[in-house]
Amino acid sequence: LSSFSSMAVIVSMALLLLLVKSSSAQLSTNLYPLLALSYFSTVKSGVQSAISAEKRMGASLLRLFFHDCFVDGCDGSILLDNTSNFTGEKDALPNKNSVRGFDVIDKIKKQVEKACPGVLGRRDSTTASESAANNNIPPPSSSLSNLISKFSAQGLSPKRHDCLSGAHTLGKARCISFRAHIYNDSDIDNSFAKTRRANCPSKSGSGDNNLAPLDFETDTEFDNYYYKNLIIKKGLLHSDQELFNGGSADSQVKSSC
Numbered sequence: 001l002s003s004f005s006s007m008a009v010i011v012s013m014a015l016l017l018l019l020v021k022s023s024s025a026q027l028s029t030n031l032y033p034l035l036a037l038s039y040f041s042t043v044k045s046g047v048q049s050a051i052s053a054e055k056r057m058g059a060s061l062l063r064l065f066f067h068d069c070f071v072d073g074c075d076g077s078i079l080l081d082n083t084s085n086f087t088g089e090k091d092a093l094p095n096k097n098s099v100r101g102f103d104v105i106d107k108i109k110k111q112v113e114k115a116c117p118g119v120l121g122r123r124d125s126t127t128a129s130e131s132a133a134n135n136n137i138p139p140p141s142s143s144l145s146n147l148i149s150k151f152s153a154q155g156l157s158p159k160r161h162d163c164l165s166g167a168h169t170l171g172k173a174r175c176i177s178f179r180a181h182i183y184n185d186s187d188i189d190n191s192f193a194k195t196r197r198a199n200c201p202s203k204s205g206s207g208d209n210n211l212a213p214l215d216f217e218t219d220t221e222f223d224n225y226y227y228k229n230l231i232i233k234k235g236l237l238h239s240d241q242e243l244f245n246g247g248s249a250d251s252q253v254k255s256s257c
């Protein structure tokens with residue numbers, strides 16, 4: 001994935017996520033004057049250099065946006081550490097030992113402050129919620145109807161759910177996230193399950209952090225292999241394969257290939 005296309009992916013996905021219902025009440029475009037051009041170029045080069053240092057970082061930043069946006073809109077709440085007033089989102093189940101990219105965001109923030117001191121910025125959240133992150137972000141064990149309902153709670157239609165799930169064309173998941181699918185589910189290709197089992201032991205606690213690509217074909221390219229893999233029953237997560245499992249999302253998956 002070239003730095004430019006990674007950037008385009010992140011920006012377009014982030015824009016899609018901005019459709020999340022509650023975000024509109026929190027952000028004001030008036031806070032961004034014309035000088036925003038300098039802001040965007042600083043952010044773009046920060047993201048590009050993070051991705052050249054580590055290809056997977058594009059995927060990780062994209063997921064960071066998703067998890068931020070699903071808790072009270074895209075307001076940076078995921079970046080906040082715990083305080084005496086609240087337990088934040090970093091320790092929530094979907095995020096702990098899993099969401100990455102905080103260092104990159106910190107670094108870019110400093111670069112923006114240096115390039116455009118005191119001029120640009122966004123009204124970030126001053127509070128965060130571990131329980132809202134646990135409730136709002138769907139786990140990989142989710143059924144299709146759970147996924148649809150979690151997305152619907154954010155004002156996102158089933159079609160948007162299908163499309164946004166295509167982000168799993170990038171990045172990796174830990175064994176703990178896909179163990180149940182490769183050992184217990186029947187809607188999975190046998191040889192694919194066998195390959196994944198080789199690096200993800202069945203015993204809970206053993207090899208939990210071993211990684212596998214979400215898209216076994218091309219996990220650093222933004223393409224439609226995510227959907228093609230689902231059709232041949234090679235989705236990595238239980239929740240991925242739910243999109244093509246004889247249910248209402250099947251036709252959308254087929255037309256995305």
Ligand code: HEM
Pocket residue numbers: 013056058059060061062063066097098099100138139140141142147164165167168170171172173174175177214237239
């Ligand atoms: C539809 C419901 C979704 C579920 C259940 C889900 C679940 C997961 C899980 C369990 C992982 C692996 C985490 C780990 O093992 O550490 C993951 C990774 C990822 N997710 Fe999702 N996800 C969903 C939707 C999305 C959406 C909407 C986006 C972005 C638009 C997204 C972007 C990503 C990316 C890029 C990765 C790889 C991150 C990396 O390599 O660091 N996911 N997701």
